[in-house]
Structures are given as C-alpha cells and as structure tokens.
Amino acid sequence: LSDYDALLALKSSFSPNPNVDSWVSSSSPCKDKWTGIICTRGIISGIRLGNLNLSGKLDFEVLKDLHGLRTISFINNSFTGPIPEFNKLTSLRTVYMSGNQFSGEIPQDFFAQMGSLKKLWLSDNNFTGQIPESLTRLPYLTELHLENNNFSGQIPSFTQHSLTEIDLSNNDLEGEVPASMSKFPASAFSGNQMLCGGQLGTPCKSTAVMESGVDPSAAEKTSNAEDNKANNMLTIIIVAVFTVIILLAMFIKSRTRQDFDLLEKERMPEENVEVKVVAPASASSVHNKKPADSSLRKGNGSRRGGGSQSGTPAMIDLVVVNEEKGVFGMQDLMKATAEVLGNGGLGSAYKAVMATGVSVVVKRMREMNKLGREGFDAEIRRIGQLKHRNILTPLAYHYRKEEKLVVSEYVPRGSLLYLLHGDHGSSRPELNWPTRLKIIKGIVRGLNFLHEEYANSELPHGNLKSSNILLDEDFEPRLNDYAFYPLINTTSAPQGLFGLKSPEWVQHQIVSPKCDVYCLGIVILEIITSKFPSQYLNNSKGGVDVVQWVHSAIAEKREEELIDPEMANATNSHTEMIKLLHIGAACTESNPENRIDLKEAIRRIENL
C-alpha cells in the first residue's frame, strides 16, 4: 500500500466521521495537510487524531508500510473492542490510546516485537486480565500509563532503568508491589484494594496466609493462639526479608570492589608460596621489566599486586601495553570508584575512575584461552602498539587462565549504540547528516587501518557493531574490541563475535575479511535509519531486519522511507543518503562473492 492508500484504509476501518473529511483520495496527506497527519519532510511520522469523537474499530495492520511512522495518538475518542493491533507497527516510539472504551485482555506477548517503544498510554479504558509481561522487556520504555482500567493479578517486575513514569492506579491489581518498583510513589499504585507493599504503607501478609486463601476477616475470628502463631511467622518473615535486603545492599555496594579483588586473588594459601610467572618480554608493568620466566616469591607482603614497592619481587599483575595514559597497576584499579557498564558477548565491562583522575574501562574476558599466556601477551601487545585516530588502543591487560582483563581508556560520549537508541531525555545531541557522515567515514578509516595492519588475518576486526564504536567529544568514532578472533575459544566465538553473524558463517562456517564488510553494512544501515538491527539479537525477536528492509526498499524504489525522519529536512543531502543506503545494501549482500570488498566500500563512501 502507498502511504496514502494506507491512511485511507485506516480511515475506512473506523466509523465515518466528518472530522476526517480532509482525508480524500484526490489530495495528498502531507502536502494537503490531512487532519492529524504529521509529516517530516514528506514522510509521515505521526498520526494524531485525539478528541475527534471517532468510534468503531481501528485496523493498524494497513499502516505496516509506513516505515517513518513513530507516533500514534487516538486519545479521548469512543473506540471499542479489543486492543487494536498497533503492535504490528514495530517502529513506533509513542502510542497514546487513553480515554476510549477498549476492553478485554491484552495477550502477554503483545509488546514483544515493539523494541523501540518509549511511551505507552492505555489509561481510562476497560482493559482486563493481567498486565502483559512483554512490557517488562521493552528496553527503552520511559512512560507507562495503565491507570483507570480493570487490570488484575500481580504486577510483573519492571526493572528497566529507562522507566521514569508509571501509573497503575485504580485497577484490580493484587499482591506485593515488586521491589524493583520501589522508586515509584504510592500514588502510582493507589486504588488497587488488594495491593500491598512498602510505599503503600500496607505490609503484605505472609505468602502462606495469602496462598491458603483464608479470608482475612475469617482469620481474625480464629483463636488467639493461631493469631499469635501467624504474627510470629510474619515477624520472622519480615525480619528475614529485612536482613536479606540489608545483606543485599551491602553485597551490591562491595560487589564491584570484590570483582576487582577476585581478579588478583589467586586463592593462594596464606603462607609464602613459590609461583612461576612468565614475564612478558618487554612488559611495562607496574613491576617493570621482570626477567622472562622468572620465579618470583609471592607472599602476604606482595599479594596485592600493583603496589609497586621497588625492589620487592611480586607477581606481575597488570601489564601495561600502551603508556599513553600513564602507568598504573591493579592496586590503582582496586582503589578506583567503579561502576558496571554492561555485559556483552565477550564479558562484562566496568568503568573505573582512578585517583589520578584517569578513567578507564576494564573488560573481563571469559573465553580467551585459545592461545595460552604467551600468545595472549603477544596479541594484546601488538594491538597496544596500534595508532590511529579511529582506533581505541588497549592500555593494559591482566592474565589468569580462567579470566583475563583488558583495560582501555574510557570514552565519555559512550557508544554509537547509545547515541542512536539510548534514552537521552531532552538532551540528546542532534544527529544531523554531516555528523552521521563523519561517523561513517571515521569508521571505515579505522576499519581500513585494521585491514591493512592485519592483512593476513582471517577476520581483522571481527566484532564491528554500534556498541563497539565509541565517540569522542567531536563525534570522531573509535573502534573497540577488535582483533580478538585469534584469542577466543573456538566454541565461544560464534556467540561473542558479531562478525560470525554474517550469513556465510551462519550457513557454512566460512570466515573471511568480508565478514567485517557485512558488519559495516549493518552499521551503515543502522546509522541512516536509526533502527536497532535485529541482527544484533540472538533470538531474532525485536529490532528491525535492516538488511531485508533495505533490499526490498531498493527493489521497489522507495529508499526515502528508510531515512530517519530526523534528517528529513536535509533535502539537499537525500541523494547522498540514498547512495549510502545502496552502499550499505552492497555490503550486506548475503553471498560474499556478490558483496563489495572493503576498498570499494571505502572508495564510494569517501566520494560522498
């Protein structure tokens, strides 16, 4: 369906109404300003038909091809029936359906494909049944309004940090408000008779009492002895719960520090013990330049490596492979304030701000035993020597058989993934075309550098994706987590490296530098469309299949639809954007034989 056919089909799905008389086939939705249609440079980005006395049913499936559509609002009308299938529109960011007469249960997985959804308003309707659990898995959800309905059952646990506004008041919800939602005020839950928990001031009865189905008024009539027993049980449970909470809080507080502690505690007995340490040939470690393969006495005095007491033999804790940010050791990391950044396919990442003011990221790698200590040392040392403005060079590493650390400079603006899809509130920097083009050019320059440095490698980068592209203050990109293919255990590599999500690996386990070109294509399409690629997910649930989308749009000559509406005003640059979409498509050809090579992609991009 063309845009205009799609809107006319939507119109015919609800009852005739003079308020949408401007929607007629002889005119155009954007140019002729159809009622409620919001266009951003010729692309339909919103439908706002609130307070227009509309009624009947809504068929949203007909809007499936409106790829620029981000917002729909039908508030305060008289629509009836079950929840309309706006979940077929997987790119929607805001949905306002409050103040209608929608009714019935919402399927639990209704929102499973709506990975971009940020704001959902379904308040003041007649919905029943449980709150759909799929809402708890929407990564960018910020506002959720379900108040004044008849939702029942327990509240599922919303753990998203993005969620800042929630209203579940005046429903029939029951049970305990999940602990993860304690930051929300009592008013968010009021008017639910059977709800209990901290902020409501109604302590919950013990599970045993609730599950036994005993009516509280009947319980009151039971003997004093039973009351006392129940009260005692309740007290024990409350005390236990508080103890657990306090322990948990203490544990979380000390967790990050412990994480670092663990890294160097080799679980040695307390008495002095001889350990063999293979000292890297020219390591600039904090214990500087030990002779290779030296036998070092390790005891209580020197257990906590990183304290570089001169002359004290100690285990080599942190091997500095690049001194650009100075020389530091494990103890400096241990003294640092640390925070968890995330958990990726290769391991978890922590930010640590050291006493010197230098901020670093420490990444714990789990599955890197393919080469052994010397091989690992050689590879990281080699990476540590790389110098290119679009490459983030690691600063140091720590080696243990069961776990490795790689330390890099912290890049304050964070990743391209966060810039494109993160929740920035109102402070998200404008992502105009020149900025996006600059980012893409920086990425290919960095990638080209790696392909030259690792000309003999099967997979020079191996893990190119938006979370591994960090941006400095001027939006200059720096590639991260590259050249790990030779290090990663064979069985873990497909899970850990995005390069192995290329079709030739998935189908035939073929690895080549062209896998990096495929990843580059995904990043290009992600940057132009601002869509989260489904290719980044392991379960193909959520995100947008940008490859399929671009290939079909090109075949049908409707590439304009893919361009992020935020860039719609840059009319002079649309030709360039479409050229870049074609380059992205050529990079993501599923057959590597038909895929352009990196040099060709770079030549075309540099010509833009």
Ligand SMILES: Nc1ncnc2c1ncn2[C@@H]1O[C@H](COP(=O)(O)OP(=O)(O)OP(=O)(O)O)[C@@H](O)[C@H]1O
């Ligand atoms: N040096 C850094 N500076 C700033 N942010 C960083 C840095 N390194 C990683 N991050 C961010 O920390 C988060 C977690 O990183 P991590 O590398 O663990 O996950 P990932 O990139 O999603 O997966 P993978 O393990 O496959 O690389 C990501 O959002 C990433 O962009």
